[in-house]
Amino acid sequence: MEYLKLKIIFSFMNNKAIFNKKRVATLLFLCMLCFVGKVSMAQSVPFSKAAFPIERDQLKDAKGSIKDGDFQMDYGNYFQALEHYLGANEFNSNNAELNYKIGICYLGSELRYKCSEYFSKAFQLDRNVSADIHLMLGRGLHLNNKFTAAINEYKAYLSVLSADDLSTEGSRINKLIKECEIGNTLNAKEQRAFVDNLGLLVNSKYNDHSPLITADESNMVFTSTRENGRKISGDGQFDEDIYISYKKAKEWQAPKSMGELINTQFNDATVGLSPDGQQLLIYNGNRGNGDIQICWLNGDDWNYPKSLPKEINSDYKETAACFSPDGNKLYFISDRPGGIGGSDIYYSKLNSKGKWGDAINLGSVVNSIYNEETVFMHPDGRTLYFSSEGHNSTGGFDVFVAHMREDGSWTKPENLGYPVNSPDDDLCFVISANGRRGYCSSVRPDSHGGFDVYQMTFLGPEKPIMLTNEDNLIAVRNNPVSNIVMEESVELKTIRLTIVKGFVKDMVNNEPVFAQIDIVDNEKNEVIFSSKTNSVTGRFLVSLPSGKNYGLIVNADEYLFHSENFNIPQATEYQEIEKNIALNSMKKDVKIVLKNVFFETSSSKLKPTSYAELGRLTLLLNENPTLKIEISGHTDNQGGKAVNLKLSKDRAKAVVDFLVTEGVSTERLDFKGYAFNQPIADNATKEGRSQNRRVEFKVLSN
Secondary structure, three states: OHHHHOOOOOOOOOOOOOOOHHHHHHHHHHHHHHHHOOOOOOOOOOOOOOOOOOOHHHHHHHHHHHHHHHHHHHOOOHHHHHHHHHHHHHHOOOOHHHHHHHHHHHHOOOOHHHHHHHHHHHHHHOOOOOOOHHHHHHHHHHHOOOHHHHHHHHHHHHHOOOHHHHHHHHHHHHHHHHHHHHHHHHHOOOOOEEEEEOOOOOOOOOOEEEEEEOOOOOEEEEEEOOOOOOOEOOOOOEOOEEEEEEEEOOEEOOOEEOOOOOOOOOOEEEEEEOOOOOEEEEEEOOOOOOEEEEEEEEOOEEOOOEEOOOOOOOOOOEEEEEEOOOOOEEEEEEOOOOOOOOOEEEEEEEOOOOOEOOOEEOOOOOOOOOOEEEEEEOOOOOEEEEEEOOOOOOOOOEEEEEEEOOOOOEOOOEEOOOOOOOOOOOEEEEEOOOOOEEEEEEOOOOOOOOOEEEEEEEOOOOOHHHHHOOOOOOOOOOOOOOOOOOOOOOOOOOOOEEEEEEEEEEOOOOOEOOOEEEEEEOOOOEEEEEEEOOOOOOEEEEEEEOOEEEEEEEEOOOEOOEEEEEEEOOOOOOEEEEEEEEEOEOOOOOEEEOOOOOEOOOOOOEOHHHHHHHHHHHHHHHHOOOOEEEEEEEOOOOOOHHHHHHHHHHHHHHHHHHHHHOOOOHHHEEEEEOOOOOOOOOOOOHHHHHHHOEEEEEEEEO
16 A cells, blocks of 8 residues: 555645655644543533443443554554444444544545544534534535535634644645635536446455556556455555556456566556556555666566666655656656655656666646646647646645647646546546546545546537537546536647557568567658567557658568658647558568658659658668669659659659668669559549559569
8 A cells, every 4th residue: 555655645734745644643633632621522422331321331342442443543543443433433423522533534544535424523512522623624525525615614713723823824724725715616617527437347345546548548557455365454455566457349357467577575556657558667665765667568478677767766755657658758756855846747868878867857837836746648748647736726636737838848737627636635647648538546435445446538518519629638527426517618629649559460471570660750860769569469559749740660670671651730630540560571572662752743852751761771771781672663643654654763763872872782773663554552542642652662682
């Protein structure tokens, strides 16, 4: 439970730091004891012989349970204390002090919202049960979305504070009041959504939290304290382990343990997952304050996790992290000195030598003077989701979104509202690449244990005119069961992203091929992202933000390279493209289309965007010095044959001339023009004609 405990915050105790659980319990218990002497038993039924002259044995047992509960409470063991107190409460449910203690226990547990009914009953039985009863009533109401009533209780608490207490506690209580006011404002901005517990097929009667998904939602990994054959903790939970679930026929399947290399004898928790699901970041609580570790998927198995370097893991707490879509940047949470608040968001860049650079604070626009926690970068590479106690939180941590501008600066964070956010801590939020489904861990009345994994489906507004854009998150009111909430009109943000996924296989035997996938910015002639296919399945997935001319290059040992072109204008909305790529070995007469070679219109002049592709062909020839090829030019059927024959031949010669300037011997190169005699698509369509206008190379000998 270590990783989850790091995220359970008493915002009413301190808005600047994550409190040690035992320390919080001791402070609350001492506060309670200070005022016990002032308790008036006017309506409260005491645990005494006078009140229970007949049930002497039961009274003795109940008083023993209270004593045991007090002992556990003194050490911050809410779970054990609660069991004792509830046992005594079955005997006498009308004792103000006991109801107050039960409320404190629930407030210190995952089921914090349950504190309200016990604080309320304690107050009904004895209005002076504790000097801070109005604060506790406010907390209970706040946690149950009753913001206006909570404000009244907070103000009632402020009114009885002395001048000295007001100077020390006033700002804290006023922040709680501000959170309730923000909650009322966000409640007025409701929108349609489904909120669904993923059920006992995925969740358990224990804590299930911190879900992570691949960009296409095919895989989900999460953390659970379900039975794992190891020791059970004092709170009734087992050590944290990591599990994986696969989606089949649009349904999540029963999760499986990630194995012994990932799940150690200590607490292991999910932190971040690369969009293609090939790299996993985990939190391991074995060293000091805990480390962020990384592991890779090799076929069906994950390798042994390795701690990230000192640029990321410090002597302080690093509790969460995520990748940028290209894998060249890591965003993470740290409470190291020199930050803006308590825990801040930092990032580190991967240099050309594969080393992580120094941590850089994300800045005061995103980081507040309070704590930030859990961070998730959308596959579009510019939309950051994170949790914060600051900005305009409605209570504890809320999930916010900020967008990176073209110049690298950030927009002001926006509170996502409900159901993502509640008056309690809201953390570990991720969202699918198309923005239609979000996942988080939460405690709600329909939870099967403590924290459960929930899926949120965002439908957008009812009016058809608003459905022209991709649905993205704004806000929906918190509801413990699946619900649809109506909103008249909401302007939704468009996700401009292309997901390209599929498999790389051998052309002849259809066996999966372990290959490298390079994404090239054709305008800049540089590789901007590299990944590997799965060595067992040949599967790959890459995300391409709109606004660039991309080359997708596939390289594998003993195969000719394969290229695809994706020219994605800035205005292109979300789309998924399936590409099953068959690689050819370097055998005689094998042909490869050079899909990233471009010419000026009706000309044989090469565009600069062709240089990256031709550079790869040069490299192939240099690495295989016995390889001889023919470069062939092809056109569509528009225009006369003589004109197209000359154009196709001139374009083929232009490619050969480029290769010669790069040092390739002319003896290894031949060129021909075929005009429109060898079409590969239907010339009757615009798309077909585009495919027919191409340059190929054919293996003559090797």
